[in-house]
Amino acid sequence: MSTHRPHRLPGDARPAIPEATVARLPVYLRALTLQAEAGVATISSEELAAAAGVGSAKLRKDLSHLGSYGTRGVGYEVDYLIYQISRELGLSQDWRVAIVGVGNLGRALAAYGGFASRGFRVVALIDSHPDLVGARVAGLRVASADDLEQVLAGADVHIAVLAVPAESAQQVCDRLVGAGMSSLLNFTPCVLDVPDDVMVRKVDLSSELQILAFHQQRRAVQEGVISPGDTGDEPEPLAEAL
Amino acid sequence: MSTHRPHRLPGDARPAIPEATVARLPVYLRALTLQAEAGVATISSEELAAAAGVGSAKLRKDLSHLGSYGTRGVGYEVDYLIYQISRELGLSQDWRVAIVGVGNLGRALAAYGGFASRGFRVVALIDSHPDLVGARVAGLRVASADDLEQVLAGADVHIAVLAVPAESAQQVCDRLVGAGMSSLLNFTPCVLDVPDDVMVRKVDLSSELQILAFHQQRRAVQEGVISPGDTGDEPEPLAEAL
DNA sequence: CTCTGTGAATATATTCACAGCC
DNA sequence: GGCTGTGAATATATTCACAGAG
Numbered sequence: 001m002s003t004h005r006p007h008r009l010p011g012d013a014r015p016a017i018p019e020a021t022v023a024r025l026p027v028y029l030r031a032l033t034l035q036a037e038a039g040v041a042t043i044s045s046e047e048l049a050a051a052a053g054v055g056s057a058k059l060r061k062d063l064s065h066l067g068s069y070g071t072r073g074v075g076y077e078v079d080y081l082i083y084q085i086s087r088e089l090g091l092s093q094d095w096r097v098a099i100v101g102v103g104n105l106g107r108a109l110a111a112y113g114g115f116a117s118r119g120f121r122v123v124a125l126i127d128s129h130p131d132l133v134g135a136r137v138a139g140l141r142v143a144s145a146d147d148l149e150q151v152l153a154g155a156d157v158h159i160a161v162l163a164v165p166a167e168s169a170q171q172v173c174d175r176l177v178g179a180g181m182s183s184l185l186n187f188t189p190c191v192l193d194v195p196d197d198v199m200v201r202k203v204d205l206s207s208e209l210q211i212l213a214f215h216q217q218r219r220a221v222q223e224g225v226i227s228p229g230d231t232g233d234e235p236e237p238l239a240e241a242l
Numbered sequence: 243m244s245t246h247r248p249h250r251l252p253g254d255a256r257p258a259i260p261e262a263t264v265a266r267l268p269v270y271l272r273a274l275t276l277q278a279e280a281g282v283a284t285i286s287s288e289e290l291a292a293a294a295g296v297g298s299a300k301l302r303k304d305l306s307h308l309g310s311y312g313t314r315g316v317g318y319e320v321d322y323l324i325y326q327i328s329r330e331l332g333l334s335q336d337w338r339v340a341i342v343g344v345g346n347l348g349r350a351l352a353a354y355g356g357f358a359s360r361g362f363r364v365v366a367l368i369d370s371h372p373d374l375v376g377a378r379v380a381g382l383r384v385a386s387a388d389d390l391e392q393v394l395a396g397a398d399v400h401i402a403v404l405a406v407p408a409e410s411a412q413q414v415c416d417r418l419v420g421a422g423m424s425s426l427l428n429f430t431p432c433v434l435d436v437p438d439d440v441m442v443r444k445v446d447l448s449s450e451l452q453i454l455a456f457h458q459q460r461r462a463v464q465e466g467v468i469s470p471g472d473t474g475d476e477p478e479p480l481a482e483a484l
Numbered sequence: 485c486t487c488t489g490t491g492a493a494t495a496t497a498t499t500c501a502c503a504g505c506c
Numbered sequence: 507g508g509c510t511g512t513g514a515a516t517a518t519a520t521t522c523a524c525a526g527a528g
Contacts, residue, residue: 217332
């Protein structure tokens, strides 16, 4: 596996934050930012935990891995905690992102405002389709996949987002890795084969739906509505379809 | 928390599959489907594990939770295992999906082929913007958010995908829950407040990038390139921007 | 007194290593 | 002999519960 990387080398000083904690820091950060915008200066673990949708004990343990940034009997200073979490996540730096594959999803990602807000800047769009190359999308010129290496180097890209068709995912991934990329966000449903020092995070829409389906089916079976494996649905055709 | 739901009621018969295993079943299923298409009839845990990007012991333990579907000394029959996993995930049923919010992301999701392939049918698009309501997107007519309850009931929707702006996420979520939805896929960065019996899975693009940034920064610090909190980057303006 | 930070207890997940079936 | 299925061992994560700072 390449997602989920402890990656502690021998002479390591810093205390190593658990993966599960790292995955929640962005959630805390967002909750804190909302509080700050609402003018809240200080917040208790109970309140912040509620805003982040976790238990307060978990929140306190998570934050304790970063250091002692709270005040007993009082709570956490919102701005200071935002600063500390941001620093820990590496958000004091600006991160330059390339989107590879400018289909429906790639375009939606390019136009998505949520990135920019938090220090991530989409600085390059790359596609192989001749009709797309040279086009302007979301304020950027689509570069040719032929020039992938030069574009990544020239734009000083730190993170590549893979939004190409499944068929070409591994091949494009190989070129990204060859070009020195070591952080990939993979929107294809493919398992990517990468060296140990490359980190891949996968966002798989289809898997998420399947997990929801599993649980919803369980609940239906549980309630005796249907038995497992039954369709419970006559295969009636789609009503509103074109 | 609402993601991550064991949800075992007292009189429960079936042996309960661990959440971590459930999350990997879609990956195994995809790997198996690719093998089947390549004409492979039988596969060992070692081979399937490699195709799915996990260790073989983990794979075997995962599959053992579904039952004994392999043959010692031989491996797993690909078609049979596909059938068993599909059944377990509830994919013998057709799942009817509504996409709520037809902005950039909603449109990309509506057009995305990956759903349809695996028994998920987008049967309704809902938005509140007057310019969008009535428009045809990906072969469907965009319904008005005013009619949300009727549309969901009329189209017999099982799963709702939330792709609205963050500002309206909780409000729209409340209406979805009120209309009886109990499985939500949340693309907003918001923590949704839902009843215990509603399952929410969150896909948070910004969080994923932040997690990648964390690890990449760690590696940089590790290698002594920069110290934590430093930018390591002069804030030079974007080259190719419009 | 309130609320953080944290050891100790529990629960979940992964990995090992091998008994047992083909 | 080869490979699955699984207990036992380990590692990770969550939760409890309280000592101790403010």
